Amino acid sequence: MSVIQAIILAIVEGLTEFLPVSSTGHMIIASSLMGINELPITKIFEVNIQFGAILSVVVLYWRRFLQSFDFYKKLLLAFIPAAVIGFALNDIIDAMLESVFLTAVMLVVGGFVLLFVDKWFRHADKEKVSYKNALVIGFFQCIAMIPGVSRSAASIIGGMTQGVNRKTAAEFSFFLAVPTMLAAGVYKFVTDLLQLEISDLISFDLVKIQNSFEVIHPNDVKLLLIGNFVAFVVAMLAIQFFISFLTKYGFKLFGYYRIALGIVLLALLAMGVDLKV
Structure with a gap:
């Protein structure tokens, strides 16, 4: 993977991670068109540049992260379903992630849902997320373990089913992305890049941990640093655009876009x- 290819993928990640359009579908197209979809570093890169996207949320909403402990309790409650289900069904989820066809189908299905979601929940007007709302949103987020669903779309719609308005639901979705994506990113970094077992960390096997870092190529580190920086900057811009656009116009345009993208993938x-995740 070249630096230019890394920058392009990072731009795609930053633009799509927090929009309800499925970053997975976009990564498939981008990496396949550049002919790097089968490189071992590509999959690791795509997961780990999420750290940059996560940081953009923390920077943009830093005041919210300095709120009372109640804020973190709600985030933890919403995060638990994904942590439990994701760990328990890890092999099944990985298998689904290999299916480009499933990704494309879910893009189309999710697109049709977004065409009508504003009408279905037009009376959603709550400006605060309760503990019960947070837990429900957490379970909705788990639907995004199916590739092509979009973590952002699933969690926002989960909030709207609880009467939470679009803006508040979207912002909570951003906050929830921090622990969710951080956990997924760390897990993939350890198991895929460092090629360690979780048991090695639990037992604190210093020899194995030290040796695992020695196999990382310096160029991979450079690409990850560049990718995270680009994803951070682009994600900050994308989040601000999305909140403004969503408040004014709703989800319909994103629905049409998803349907078109899904059809392109199927075609x-x-x-x-040869498309591969």
Whole structure:
């Protein structure tokens, strides 16, 4: 992977991670068009540049992260379903992530949902997320373990089903992304890049941990640093745009976009184009 290719993927990640359009679908297209979809570093890179996107949330909303302990209790409550289900079904989730066809289908299905979600929940006007709301949002977020669903879309819609307005639901979705993506990123970093078992960390096997860092190529580190920086900057801009756009216009345009993207992926698959996650 070249520096230019890393920057392009990071831009795609920053633009799509917090929008309800599925960053997975966009990564498939971007990496496949650049011919790097089968490189071992690509999958690791795509997961780990999420750290930059996470940091953008913390920087933009730093005052919210200095709120009372109540804020963190709600985040923890919402995070627990993904932590438990994600760990328990890790192998199944990884298998689903290999299916470009499933990703494309879910893009289309999710697109049709977004066409009508504003009408379905037009009376959602709550400006605060309760503990019960947080837990429900956490379970909705788990739907995004199916590739193509979009973590952002699932969690925002989860909030709206509880009567939370679009802006508040979107912001809580951003906050929830911090522990969720951080946990996923660290897990993939340890198991894929360092090639360690979780048991090695639990037992604190210093020899294995030290040796694992020695196999990291310096160029990979450079690419990850560049990717995280670019994803951070682009995600900050994307979040601000999304909140403004969502408040004024709702989800319909994102729905049409998802449907179009899903159809493009299905068409490419039908033409025999080699697409891989």
